[in-house]
Amino acid sequence: MTYQNSLEFAKQLDRDDPISYLRKEFHIPTDKEGNEWLYFTGNSLGLQPKITKKYIKQELDDWAKFGVEGHFEAKNPWISYHEFLTDTMAKIVGAKPIEVVVMNTLTTNLHLLMVSFYQPTKTKYKIVIESDAFPSDRYAVQSQLAFHGFDPDQALIEWKPRQGEVLLQLEDLEAILDAQGDEIALLLIGGVNYYTGQYLDIKKIADLGHAKDCIVGIDLAHGAGNIQPNLHDSSVDFAAWCTYKYLNSGPGSLSGLFVHEKHAYRKDLPRFAGWWNHNKETRFNMRQPFDVMSGAEGWQLSNPPILSMAAIRASLDMFEKVGMDVLLEKSKKLTGFFEYLVNQIASDSIKIITPSNPNERGCQLSVQVANADKNLHKKLTENNIITDWREPDVIRCAPVPMYTSFEDVYRMVNVLESLL
Ligand SMILES: *Cc1c(COP(=O)(O)O)cnc(C)c1O
Numbered sequence: 001m002t003y004q005n006s007l008e009f010a011k012q013l014d015r016d017d018p019i020s021y022l023r024k025e026f027h028i029p030t031d032k033e034g035n036e037w038l039y040f041t042g043n044s045l046g047l048q049p050k051i052t053k054k055y056i057k058q059e060l061d062d063w064a065k066f067g068v069e070g071h072f073e074a075k076n077p078w079i080s081y082h083e084f085l086t087d088t089m090a091k092i093v094g095a096k097p098i099e100v101v102v103m104n105t106l107t108t109n110l111h112l113l114m115v116s117f118y119q120p121t122k123t124k125y126k127i128v129i130e131s132d133a134f135p136s137d138r139y140a141v142q143s144q145l146a147f148h149g150f151d152p153d154q155a156l157i158e159w160k161p162r163q164g165e166v167l168l169q170l171e172d173l174e175a176i177l178d179a180q181g182d183e184i185a186l187l188l189i190g191g192v193n194y195y196t197g198q199y200l201d202i203k204k205i206a207d208l209g210h211a212k213d214c215i216v217g218i219d220l221a222h223g224a225g226n227i228q229p230n231l232h233d234s235s236v237d238f239a240a241w242c243t244y245k246y247l248n249s250g251p252g253s254l255s256g257l258f259v260h261e262k263h264a265y266r267k268d269l270p271r272f273a274g275w276w277n278h279n280k281e282t283r284f285n286m287r288q289p290f291d292v293m294s295g296a297e298g299w300q301l302s303n304p305p306i307l308s309m310a311a312i313r314a315s316l317d318m319f320e321k322v323g324m325d326v327l328l329e330k331s332k333k334l335t336g337f338f339e340y341l342v343n344q345i346a347s348d349s350i351k352i353i354t355p356s357n358p359n360e361r362g363c364q365l366s367v368q369v370a371n372a373d374k375n376l377h378k379k380l381t382e383n384n385i386i387t388d389w390r391e392p393d394v395i396r397c398a399p400v401p402m403y404t405s406f407e408d409v410y411r412m413v414n415v416l417e418s419l420l
Contacts, residue, residue, distance in 0.1 A: 001333060003340040010410035013337065017406070019322060019330055025050055026248075026403045031384050038385045038408045042400035043194075043222060043364050046248030046315075055314040059306050076313075078306045082297075085309060088316040089256050092247075092324060093220065093239070094230035098295035099258050102243070102312060103276075103304055106221060106255040107136045109240040110188070112299055113257065114144045116269045117215045117238055118186045124213075125150055126184045128176060130168060131158040134194045137219055141188055157184065166353045167198050174208055181212030191229055191239070192222035195390060197354035197364035199227050203234040210235070221245060224256060226331070226362035228324055231258050238263075246362075246400065247319075249312040254304070257296055264295045274301030318402070330401040331363045337406055338365055338399055341413040347420050353394065364398040366390075369420070376419060383415045 003009065014020050026047045028036045039047060062074035071079045082102055090100040103109065118127070125148070127141045142152040157180065159173050177184065187209045192199045202218055209216040218239040223229050225246030231239055239258040243249040247256075263269065271292070275283055277300045279291040292298045319327075335358070342352055342365070349370040354361050369376060370393065377389035388396040399409050 001336060003337050005341060005344050007407070007410055010337070010406040013333070013406035017330060019326060019401070020405065022318075022322065023403045023405060025318070028403065029386075035384055038412050039404070040385065040387045040397040040399060040412065042248075042403070043226075043245055043396065043398035044388055045244055045251060046225075046246055046400065047403055048250065049248055049314050049318055051317070052250070052311050052314040055310040056307055059310045078303075081306050081309050082300075082304055084313050085316055088320045092316075092319060093224055093241070093256065093258060094228055094234075095232045095258050096261055098264050099232060099261055100256060101296040101300060102254050102256050102309065103300045103302075104255055104257075105252065106219075106240055106242040107140055109255045109257045109299075110137065110140045110217075110219065111144070112272060112301075113217060113238045113240060113259070114140070114186070114188075116263075116271045116299070117217060118144055118148075119270065120148050120150065120185045124183055124185050126155045126157055126180060126186075128157045128159055128173070128184055128187045128189070128214075130190055130193060131160040132193065132195050133188075133190055134219070134221065137188060137190065141186075159189070166196055167355060168193070168200065170201060170204055170208070173205065177208055177212045177214070181214065184209075184212060184214050186215045186217065188217045188219065190222065191218045191220045192227060192362050192364075194222050195366065195394070195396070197222075197361050197366050197396070199223070199355075199359070199361050202229055202231070202236060206234050206236045220256075220258075222364070223362065225319065225324075225327075226364075228328060232261065235260060235262075243312050243315070247312070248315040248402070250308070253308050253311060257299060259296045259299065261295075264298075267292055271299065272301060276300035276302055276304075322402070327401045331399075332358045334399045334401055334404060334406060334409060335361070335363045335365060338397070338409045338413065341410065342367060342416075345413070345417045345420065347417075349420060362398075363400060364396060367395045367397060367416075368393055369395065379419050380415065383419075385412050385415055 062070045066073045085102045086097050090097045145152045145155045206216045216236045218236050220239050220241035224241035241256045244253040277298045282288045351368045353368050354365045372393050
């Protein structure tokens with residue numbers, strides 16, 4: 001696609017955009033005078049769909065009306081409420097319904113998955129992560145290593161960018177596996193890196209790991225709703241993601257969890273148990289010996305928070321209506337336009353560190369500004385442009401196809417240029 005650097009061109013792209021109407025279906029935050037923010041932090045907390053209130057109100061009303069009977073009598077019976085989320089969530093990450101469940105929060109799920117899938121032995125116990133993995137993931141694997149009696153400093157291997165580079169190369173992961181594969185038990189990799197926006201080839205990572213008998217897990221916090229990861233076909237063993245970033249389900253909302261079908265019927269896997277991963281048919285008999293459910297539902301522990309699930313359901317219904325294919329098509333155009341405009345800025349101090357290949361990124365661009373400090377981010381905010389600042393010098397910006405317009409992107413880059 002060839003772009004032009006003009007407001008009129010941006011407006012034309014909006015007129016040609018078949019899903020531009022979606023923006024009106026979200027609450028766009030404003031400043032005190034009522035001017036809309038240009039919101040580029042959907043990678044941190046997605047905006048609120050206007051229908052969310054209605055979905056939550058339905059459950060509040062049914063709770064008022066039915067009390068405990070709502071588990072069965074509510075319009076959307078709570079007893080099986082999580083099942084309303086499964087099919088759409090499975091489509092979004094490219095999985096079969098049996099492979100997916102929504103439960104807990106992300107870091108909790110990573111731990112529960114490692115209980116089952118990180119089974120170290122004396123000789124095969126190391127874990128590989130990306131060197132700039134999201135801190136929570138790093139703490140999670142460090143604490144798992146320590147829990148199993150290993151020294152995290154010795155047993156945690158970092159897959160690093162090469163000297164002077166910021167992006168990861170698969171050959172370097174391959175080299176790590178060639179050298180130490182026999183000692184590595186688990187790869188836990190961010191499918192889309194939160195810092196650089198790099199979207200890694202998940203299938204290749206799975207193939208490389210499996211060739212050395214390693215379990216492969218993917219954190220899709222920055223992937224779900226942003227890229228199409230085809231989890232089933234990739235054959236990764238497990239994955240987890242939060243739903244409050246690109247999936248617009250509200251602050252601190254629940255996490256999605258994927259366990260590949262090849263593990264769905266494995267009752268031998270070690271795992272923690274609660275009444276919610278016990279066989280549904282006999283769950284309420286209460287005195288049965290534990291009988292674990294098949295598939296991803298077999299990792300649940302507790303009955304889930306319905307109010308939070310209602311918000312997820314509202315968002316997933318929007319995704320279902322629009323479809324990932326349409327969203328991804330707009331996303332590529334929108335981020336392509338953003339990239340084009342940033343590259344037009346006549347300044348050596350600005351550089352995009354996200355891959356330029358649209359197939360190696362989602363919507364996020366991480367813009368590095370030489371000698372910038374947090375002041376630049378502050379000035380953007382004063383101009384109603386909401387971005388995310390990462391020390392020492394990177395501004396992360398996510399034009400989200402559901403609610404960001406081409407005009408937003410044009411205006412944003414214009415202000416950025418004027419501030420440099
Ligand atoms: C956002 C994010 C988290 C946050 O974890 P919570 O348990 O939901 O607080 C963890 N890991 C990654 C990679 C993230 O992007």
